Amino acid sequence: MDVILLERIAKLGQMGETVKVRDGFARNFLLPQGKALRANEANKKRFEAERATLEARNLERKSEAQAVAEKLDGKSFVIVRSAGETGQLYGSVAARDIIEVLEAEGFNVGRNQVELNTPIKAIGLHKVVLHLHAEVAISIELNVARSADEAERQAKGESLTSADAIYGVDEDALTAADFFDPEADGVDEDEA
DSSP, X not given: OEEEESXXXXXXXXXXXXXXXXXXXXXXXXXXXXXXXXXXXXHHHHHHHXXXXXXXXXXXXHHHHHHHHHHHTTOEEEEEOOBOTTSEEEEEEOHHHHHHHHHHTXXXXXXXXXXXXXXXXXXXXEEEEEEEETTXXXXXXXXXXXXXXXXXXXXXXXXXXXXXXXXXXXXXXXXXXXXXXXXXXXXXXXXX
């Protein structure tokens, strides 16, 4: 199906271009979302008549997104979650969680604007890309940690996925005697 794009769409085209897309993509996404019109003579005339309004609205949205991007770009946000000793989270951090953290800081970002292909499942510093507008994309840093103290240590560059980092124990210096009593002969006094 041929459609006229009413806004720039990544990997598809610019505003005003007539592009060929699959019927389902046009019917289920582009047309209902108001991102495109079917390419026929009536809609081409309608687009040309409304072109100035659409470009002005697009420019306004872009400037708003640019203002938010300037405040957000390069910022770091801390997310505290429960995790095991190896740094594996007991749950995960999804786009919904990122939106909640951003809202708590006073930023209004939609869930579809967060580019997160798979949920975050380990502690550490993670880069997340936000697409605030078709032409405005920024990167923020998420500091996923077990506590605020660990988040500070992680921000300084420390790795918290070893026993030494978590408990202050050097794993390499441990010997078998640290785990077992060499005096024990393997039989409990109560059992004998």
